[in-house]
Amino acid sequence: MGDPGGTGPSVGRGTPVGRPKRPTMSDIAARVGVSQALVSLVFRNQPGASPDTRRRVFQAAEELGYRPDTAAQLLRRTRSRQLGVLFTMRQPHDVGIVEALYPAARNHGYTLVLNAMVDTRDERQAMDELLGLRCEAIITIGTTFERRHLATDVGRPSVVEINPLTRAAGTDVVRTAERNGMRQAVDHLVAQGHRAIAHIDGGAMPGAEERRRGYRAAMRHHGLADHIRVHPGDYTEESGARVARGLLARPELPTAVIAGNDRCAHGLLGTLLRAGVRVPDDVSIVGYDDSQLARLSFIDLTSVRQDAAEAAEVAVRAAAERLDEGRTADRDIVLDPTLVVRGSTGPARTRSTPDGDLLR
Amino acid sequence: MGDPGGTGPSVGRGTPVGRPKRPTMSDIAARVGVSQALVSLVFRNQPGASPDTRRRVFQAAEELGYRPDTAAQLLRRTRSRQLGVLFTMRQPHDVGIVEALYPAARNHGYTLVLNAMVDTRDERQAMDELLGLRCEAIITIGTTFERRHLATDVGRPSVVEINPLTRAAGTDVVRTAERNGMRQAVDHLVAQGHRAIAHIDGGAMPGAEERRRGYRAAMRHHGLADHIRVHPGDYTEESGARVARGLLARPELPTAVIAGNDRCAHGLLGTLLRAGVRVPDDVSIVGYDDSQLARLSFIDLTSVRQDAAEAAEVAVRAAAERLDEGRTADRDIVLDPTLVVRGSTGPARTRSTPDGDLLR
DNA sequence: CAGTACAACTAGTACGTACAAGTGCCACGT
DNA sequence: ACGTGGCACTTGTACGTACTAGTTGTACTG
Secondary structure, rough: OOOOOOOOOOOOOOOOOOOOOOOOHHHHHHHHHHHHHHHHHHHHOOOOOOHHHHHHHHHHHHOOOOOOOOOHHHHOOOOOOEEEEEOOOOOHHHHHHHHHHHHHHOOOOOOEEEEEEOOOOOOOHHHHHHHOOOEEEEHHHOOOOHHHHHHOOOOOEEEEEOOOOOOOOEEEEEOOOOOHHHHHHHHHHHHOOOEEEEEEEOOOOOOHHHHHHHHHHHHHHOHHHOOEEEEOOOOOHHHHHHHHHHHHOOOHHHHHHHHEHHHHHHHHHHHHHHHHOOOOOOOOOEEOOOOOOHOOOOOOOOEEEHHHHHHHHHHHHHHHHHHHHHOOOOOOEEEEEEEEEOOOOOOOOOOOOOOOOOOO | OOOOOOOOOOOOOOOOOOOOOOHHHHHHHHHHHHOHHHHHHHHHHOOOHHHHHHHHHHHHHHOOOOOHHHHHHHHHHHOOOOEEEEOOOOOHHHHHHHHHHHHHHOOOEEEEEEEEOOOOOHHHHHHHHHHHHHEEEEEEEEEOOOOOHOOOOOOOOOOEEEEEOHHHHHHHEEEOOOHHHHHHHHHHHHHOOOEEEEOOOOOOOHHHHHHHHHHHHHHHHHHOOOOEEEEEEOOOOOHHHHHHHHHHHHOOOOOOEEEEHHHHHHHHHHHHHOOOOOOOOOOEEEEEEHHHHHOOOOOEEEEEOOHHHHHHHHHHHHHHHHHHHOOOOOOEEEEEEEEEOOOOOOOOOOOOOOOOHHHO
């Protein structure tokens, strides 16, 4: 703490022990008998070197075990063409987005620099590292991006937020039409005869508030305002499990539950199954994200799909627009989700208890 | 492909559009009225600047929104003190190790550079990026590290492999005493009266072969050679699900199954539960890794714990020994796992079918 | 045959920082 | 008065690459 230089063993502080220094372009140049500048040309694949020379340069590079020095390249280049990615590794859907970012970035001629947010490092620190590496733009995934992290406006990078917690001015946002997604989920359940449809919300997690509102609106639209039940939760399995235990303690289960995300749905599903509740015969469950979890054969979750590849592509394009085309106005990009129906939803059960509700 | 310079829109190729260049140490120096070298001293927290000057430097830095340029630092410094991490984001246990690496690296005065292996990028490419960033050592987690990726021995970085697929010469290895872990798992089950204990192996995944052998040895040790059943699988949920379906199709289930890892156990558990099999009453299940999955209340998996924090700490220390203390001999560090008993294992069921086997 | 165009190259410098080797100044001791 | 030592600071250079502005040599044009 408060030790920018880092604290460590003093032994060997000066030079990595016994490590020969790596070959540079000049070494290659000397070996081939040309200038360093020409070697640089060859590696950048630019005109100005004969085919024969190119071959010899590549061969010498191979023989010497040459690797371009990214630090030097970054320092010298006018553009770094690097995009920083701030993300968490614990949400399967976020991981999917990161994976999709690689090809998307490549398509636009950019390189990614990952920076995971883990408990032991705060957002500020992660951000600093990315900026230190000259990232031209930062893409955040599902994080609380705080604008104050950027000390001043001088040299401030572009920021694109995917599914952000809160929307900040001066940034582009790529988000899902949560209202639409919730509407599809409720429509689907209602079409199957469900009326008592509960929702486990995501509390203060990204997108949770809109999903909550979307759920309420969709329920009202179907004249089911009286059946609105929002159970507080978050985006973890345990929140789903906790709500499940709460529901089991009551005399009557809802016939369907829409979870805040797939992990939450997983916890709900697992806990209900353990308690002998049949899914979807007794209770239908809908998840959110359509992450890999939802697709597992024994989970087989109906889920609101957010297309990770599309979000990634759109986010990179937004960054490219700012960097390459000079756009300065903020963009708010809303992607439409799609309900993917699987085995966790089915027709509403006929209530067996003497209750006023009728089937359908 | 074959376009090292990257292909992208030609617009704005030269300079990020409308972006003022970031402040440097010289800017701070000019503002405070000192030399750039002194500013450098201040940031490195080295002696040679008066308290008053330090304060003014920091203040000017704040006002200008200065951020140190990592590229320039890397280029100039004799040591980068960076460790590259090659990992996959799909195994919860591996994610746990990555998280634990951050504090471990900090303790030894190192910084981490992450590089995720995703389907769209091969190992070779990821490796090159890390080396380009001057990482002094590479830590791989559960990957097939191929030595040929390092073109020559010149400037070759140290490599520490955590749970590698195959052991390569010239690298340090941090691995788990799989035999020991399997022994504990089998001992535990046998103590509960189990005899028909099956194993779903991890196929060609890291550590799988040793776990398989450990299982066989432990079974033989208990005189249960006749009950050895190895079902081929891998480290995914679906492999566990597949084996579950296979088991269900047979007349008799084993009374216990040891899965190759937690994800596999999860698939097994989920599929069995769905089929009405009670766990642990009908079948006991043991996982491997003790990842977050195992700890979920509705999964509650008895699992062989590999301590991620310990593995991370030991791996960083191994790298530091080579880099700071000049060790050159390979080290093979074996960590002992611990069985964590949870609710997925219990006493063996009494067979209800007319079968020669007796209880216990 | 002079002039020109082009391919194939080289020289020189800048990027932002770290580090080695100074320089000036003041307090101190004798 | 003179040296001595330490503090606070500066100068100069190097890191490895990219990019601009040349400089050759050769073939081609009219």
